Amino acid sequence: MKSYRRNRIIYNIITLIVMGLGLFSRKMNNDMPDFFKIYLGDSLWALMIFFGIAFIFKGMETKKVALISLAFCYLIEISQLYHARWIDNIRKTTLGGLILGYVFSWKDLIAYAIGIIVGIGIEILILNILVRNSTER
Structure with a gap:
């Protein structure tokens, strides 16, 4: 997978839509x-x-973006095995629950991988469109 200079406006819009x-x-x-119910929310989060x-x-190369993203998602999921009062209090808030989650699940790891794979596919499509548009000019 090639690296290229991403258009931050496009990626910001995509991030907000997702x-x-x-x-x-x-x-x-x-x-x-x-x-x-099992996979969609977690896949979209990833x-x-x-x-x-x-x-x-x-x-950054798409492959590295994917690996960093997957590692981040997996670390957040693994952190759900840790339960202390202070972090559980953060998880009880809406934002804390959305970011940190609540309970570890192996299924979430699969959902994160699916989300990252979809991201790679979308990025390849974007790259192809940008390359095609730049060669047509």
Whole structure:
């Protein structure tokens, strides 16, 4: 996978859209099939992290963005094995719960990988569109 200078405006917009979809998926959780209840929100969270990391490190190779994003998501998930009063109090807040989660789940690790893979695919599409547009000029 090639590296390139990402357009921060595009990546910011994508990050915000994915964030909105993730929050919306939490609100619609009761109306979804079980498969989506299990994977959608966490996959979107990982996708948001992927595009956030890509936004911050705009020249980094896609592979490195994916690995950093996956490591970040996995570390957050592993941190859910730790329960002390101070961190559980943070998790009880809306924002703390969204960022840190509550309970460790192996299924979440799968969902994060799915989200990162989707991010790689979207980035490849964006790269191809940008390359195509630059050669047409």
